[in-house]
Amino acid sequence: MDEKIRHILEILESDARANPEEIAALTDMTAQEVSQAIAKLEETGVIRHYKTIIDWDLAGENYVYAVIELKVTLERNLGYQAIAERIYKFPEVRSVRLLSGDYDISLTVRGRSMKDVAFFVAEKIATLDQVQNTATHFVLKTYKEDGVILHEPEAIKRLPVSL
Amino acid sequence: MRPPCDPSKFVAETIKNVPPSGIRRFFDLVSGLEDVISLGVGEPDFITPWHIREMCIHSLEKGQTSYTSNYGLPELRDELAKTYYRRYGLEYDPASEILVTTGVSEALDIAVRAVINPGDEVIIVQPAYVAYVPAVVLAGGKPVIVSTYREDDFRLTAEALEAAISSKTKAIMLNFPNNPTGAIMAREELEDIADLVAEHDLFVISDEVYECLTYEGKHVPFSSLEGMKERTIMLNGFSKTYAMTGLRLGFAMAAPEIIHSMMMIHQYSMLCAPITAQIGALEALRNGNDEMERMVREYDRRRHFVVRGFNRIGLDCFTPKGAFYAFPYVGATGLSSDEFSERLLNEKKVVAIPGDVFGEAGNGFLRCAYAASLDDLKKAIDRMGEFVDGL
Numbered sequence: 001m002d003e004k005i006r007h008i009l010e011i012l013e014s015d016a017r018a019n020p021e022e023i024a025a026l027t028d029m030t031a032q033e034v035s036q037a038i039a040k041l042e043e044t045g046v047i048r049h050y051k052t053i054i055d056w057d058l059a060g061e062n063y064v065y066a067v068i069e070l071k072v073t074l075e076r077n078l079g080y081q082a083i084a085e086r087i088y089k090f091p092e093v094r095s096v097r098l099l100s101g102d103y104d105i106s107l108t109v110r111g112r113s114m115k116d117v118a119f120f121v122a123e124k125i126a127t128l129d130q131v132q133n134t135a136t137h138f139v140l141k142t143y144k145e146d147g148v149i150l151h152e153p154e155a156i157k158r159l160p161v162s163l
Numbered sequence: 164m165r166p167p168c169d170p171s172k173f174v175a176e177t178i179k180n181v182p183p184s185g186i187r188r189f190f191d192l193v194s195g196l197e198d199v200i201s202l203g204v205g206e207p208d209f210i211t212p213w214h215i216r217e218m219c220i221h222s223l224e225k226g227q228t229s230y231t232s233n234y235g236l237p238e239l240r241d242e243l244a245k246t247y248y249r250r251y252g253l254e255y256d257p258a259s260e261i262l263v264t265t266g267v268s269e270a271l272d273i274a275v276r277a278v279i280n281p282g283d284e285v286i287i288v289q290p291a292y293v294a295y296v297p298a299v300v301l302a303g304g305k306p307v308i309v310s311t312y313r314e315d316d317f318r319l320t321a322e323a324l325e326a327a328i329s330s331k332t333k334a335i336m337l338n339f340p341n342n343p344t345g346a347i348m349a350r351e352e353l354e355d356i357a358d359l360v361a362e363h364d365l366f367v368i369s370d371e372v373y374e375c376l377t378y379e380g381k382h383v384p385f386s387s388l389e390g391m392k393e394r395t396i397m398l399n400g401f402s403k404t405y406a407m408t409g410l411r412l413g414f415a416m417a418a419p420e421i422i423h424s425m426m427m428i429h430q431y432s433m434l435c436a437p438i439t440a441q442i443g444a445l446e447a448l449r450n451g452n453d454e455m456e457r458m459v460r461e462y463d464r465r466r467h468f469v470v471r472g473f474n475r476i477g478l479d480c481f482t483p484k485g486a487f488y489a490f491p492y493v494g495a496t497g498l499s500s501d502e503f504s505e506r507l508l509n510e511k512k513v514v515a516i517p518g519d520v521f522g523e524a525g526n527g528f529l530r531c532a533y534a535a536s537l538d539d540l541k542k543a544i545d546r547m548g549e550f551v552d553g554l
Contacts, residue, residue, distance in 0.1 A: 007464060025471050026464035026537075156210060160201040160514055161189045 004029060008037055009046070014147075016050040053148050063110050065094075065139035066117045068125065069103040071132040080104070083130050092120050103135070114138060181297045185520030192508055200543045202531040203514035205342065207406040207487070209461075209534075211443070212454040215405060218446035219439045227438055233430040234422075235263025235414070236441045242448045243414060251387045259419040262426055263444075265436045267372050267400040267413035269429070271298050274368050274396045274415060277424040279304040283333035288319050289522025290490075292342045292370065296522075299336075307332070310524035313481055313492065317346035321355035328359065334366040337385060340373035343521045343530035344490045345466075345483020350383045357388045367395045372413070373486040375404040375455060378463045380484070386416070393418050396425075401440075403487070404455055405447040410440040462487050465533040469540055473531075476548035487534040490518065494527030496554050503529060510553075511546040 007027045011018050020034040027034065041047040056063050072083055080098050087107060088096045094108040107125070111117035118136065126134050142150055186203075193199060210216075234240060240257035247253040255261055264270040271294060279285060281303035287295045288309050299306045309327045311317040324335070337356075339348045348356075360367055369385040386395040400413030413436075415425055429435075447455075466483060473480035473491040480491035493503045500517035507513050518525030533540060 007460065010460065011464070025468045028467040028471070158201075158204055158206065158208070159190075160193045160199055161186060161203040161516070162205050 005037060005041070008034065009041070012038075012047065012050075016052070053145050053150075055150050063112065064114050064117050065142070066109050066111075066121075067137045067139065068107040068109055068121055069135040069137070070105040070107065070125065071102075071134075072104045072130045073132055075130060078130070083128070086128060087125065090120070090124060092117075092124075177301060177303070181300050184293050186293060186516055189504070189508075189514060189516065192505065193514055196508070196512060199508075199512045199514060200535070200539050200546070201514040202533070202535060202540075202543055203516050204532050204534065206408040207403065207458065207534045208536060209406040209458050211406050211410065212447075212451060214450055214454070215407065215443045215446050219410075219443040222439060222442040227442060229438060231263075231435045231438050231441060233426055233435055234261065235436055236438070236445065239263055239441050239445045239448075242445055243416070246448050247384075247416065251384055253384060253387050253392075253416075255416045256419070260416055260422055262415045262422050262429060263436045263441060264400075264413045264415060264429065265433050266402065266411040267370065267398050268294060269411075269433060269436075270398045270400070270413045270415045270425075271295070271368070271370065272301070273425045273428040273432075274398060274417075275299055275302045275304065276428055277421060278334060278366055278368075278396075280333070282331065284329060284331040286324065286327050286332060286335040287522075288324075288335070288337060290317070290341070290343050290518060290525035290528070291336070291521055292338055293520060295336050295338075304333070305331070308522060308524075310522070311344070311346065312524065313528075316481060316484075317341060317344035317490070318348055318352055319356060320352075321359055324356060324359055328363050328365070332363065332365060334368055335360065336368045336370065338370040338372075340371075340377055340382070340483075340485020342373065342486050343488045343516070343518065343525065343528075344481070345486045345488050346481075347377060347380065347484040348383070349380065350388075353383055353385060353388055357385070357391050360394060361390055365394070367391065368398065369395055370398045372398065372400050372403055374399060376459060376462060376487060377485045378459075378466060378483075382485075396421055401444045401447055405444075405451050406458065407440070407443060407447070410437070410443055412436055412440040412444045462534065465535075465537060465540060468537065469531065469533045469544065472540070472544035473547075476544060476551050478529075478547070478551065487532055489531045489533055490525075490528050491531065492527055493529050496551060498554070500525070500527055500529060507547065507550050511550045513543045513546050513550075515547075 004027055008023055011023050020031040023034045024031045084096050087093055092109050092111060094110050097106045099106050109117055121134055121136055240261040243261055244255050244257040275298045279302040283304045284307045285299045285304045286307050286309055296306045307327050309323050311319055367385055371384060374382045384397055386392045386397050396415050396417040398415055402408040469489045470480050470482050478491040478493055480489055483489055500519050504515055504517040516530040518528030518530060
C-alpha cells in the first residue's frame with residue numbers, strides 16, 4: 001500500500017472528522033491531493049462509512065445490547081450469505097459475523113429493553129428455517145468499542161522538561 | 164567544640180569542571196506555571212505498549228526479581244543479536260559482544276570510561292545531546308567540538324571532521340539520527356567518515372538510540388560499514404523505540420575486548436540492568452514491531468505537521484529526517500535562542516529548549532520535541548505564531 005494512503009486511512013480511522021487541510025499538514029501533501037485521494041477511496045469502497053462512537057449510557061439512553069450466537073443449517077442453493085442477508089436487514093441487528101468454531105453466526109442486537117431484545121430474537125431470528133438454535137448473551141457493560149476505550153483514561157504526568 | 168566546615172570543599176575537581184546543563188535551568192522556570200505546553204521533553208508521549216507492560220507485571224507476579232548476568236539476560240542478548248542480524252546482517256556474539264545497560268545513559272558513560280585515557284581527545288559533533296561533553300570530561304578526556312550546519316542539513320562532513328583530528332584524537336562520538344537536529348547521514352557520507360577513522364586509527368562511539376525513528380531512507384549502523392565493527396561501540400536502547408524511557412534499558416554492542424572492559428565498570432557500579440525492564444525489552448523485541456511501527460508513523464505525521472507549522476509562522480525549519488525533534492531557526496527574529504525560549508515560556512507558556520544548550524552550533528535554533536499530542540502541537544504552534552507576530 002502507498003505510504004501516503006496508509007497515513008490518510010489511519011488518520012481517518014481514528015478521527016473521521018479530520019478535514020483535508022489537517023490531513024495535508026500531517027502527510028506533506030496539499031489539501032487538494034488529499035481530497036482527491038479520499039474521493040477515490042470512497043469511490044472504490046475502501047472507505048465504507050464515517051460514523052461516531054457514542055456512549056449512550058452516559059447520554060442517559062439505556063439501550064440494551066446482546067450478542068446472539070446462532071447455529072444454522074445450510075440448505076441446498078442457500079449459503080451463509082443468504083442467511084446473513086435475511087438477518088442483517090433488521091435494523092435491530094448492529095453486526096453480523098460468520099465465525100469458526102461451535103457457532104456459525106454471531107449477531108449484535110440493540111433494543112430498548114431486555115424484553116424487546118428477547119422478543120426480537122424469539123420472533124424474528126429463532127423462527128428462521130435455517131436457524132437450529134440460538135444463545136442470547138446480554139451485554140452488561142462495554143469497556144471498549146471499535147478500538148475506543150469508553151471511560152476517561154487517567155492522564156500520565158510527564159516531567160515538562162527532560163534531557 | 165569541633166570547627167564548622169563548608170561541605171562544598173569536599174566536591175571533586177572533576178565535577179566542578181562539568182558545565183551545568185542548560186536544560187536544568189528550564190526545570191526551575193517551568194515549575195509553578197499553569198497551562199504550559201511542553202515541547203521540551205526528550206521522551207515519547209506514548210505509554211509503553213500494553214503487551215510489554217503486561218509482560219513486566221506477569222514477571223513480577225511470578226517473582227522474577229533477582230539479579231541477572233552482569234551482561235544481561237542471555238535470552239535478551241540472543242534476541243538482540245538476532246534482531247541486528249535480521250535488520251542489517253550485523254553479527255554480534257550474544258555471549259561476548261553485547262552488554263545490557265541501565266539506559267543508554269549508563270552505556271554512554273561506561274563506553275567513554277572504557278576507552279578514554281586522561282588527556283585523550285574525543286571529537287564531539289554538535290549540536291549534540293547534552294551528556295556527551297560531561298561524559299568525556301568525567302572520564303578525564305578532552306572534548307573537541309566539530310560543528311554541523313543548517314546549510315549541510317546538519318550532516319557531519321569529512322572536511323570538518325578531518326580539521327579537528329589531531330595526534331591526540333582517540334575517538335569520535337556520533338549520534339545519527341541526531342538529537343536535537345533530527346539529521347541523519349547517508350551511507351556514502353558515513354563511508355567518508357569511516358575512511359578518516361581508519362586512516363587516523365580512531366575509535367567510534369555511535370549513539371544510535373533513534374535508529375528506528377528514521378523517516379526517510381534506511382538507517383545505516385556505523386558498525387555495519389566495512390572495517391568499522393572492531394572500531395565501534397554501538398549504543399542503543401528501548402526508551403525511544405518502544406516508549407520505555409522510565410524503565411531504563413539500553414545496550415552496547417562492540418568487540419569482545421571492549422564489551423568486557425565496559426562490563427568491568429558495569430559489574431561494580433550497576434551489577435546488572437533491572438530485570439523487569441530486561442523482560443519487557445525481550446517482549447518488545449519479540450512482539451513489539453507492529454506497535455513500534457504504529458508509533459513511528461504517528462511521529463512521521465507530526466513531523467510534517469510541525470515543520471509546515473513552523474515555516475508558516477515564519478520560523479525557517481529544516482525537515483528532520485529522524486528522531487522526534489524539530490529544530491527551527493529563531494535567529495531571524497532578532498532574539499537569541501535563550502531570550503526566545505525564556506520569553507516564549509513566560510509570555511505564551513510554551514516550553515522549547517534553546518539550541519545553544521546543545522553546543523555553540525545550536526545558537527539561533529530551538530529544539531522542539533514533537534513527541535506530544537497533535538492537539539498540544541497545534542496549540543503550541545499557534546501560540547508561537549502569536550509570539551512571533553508580537554515581536
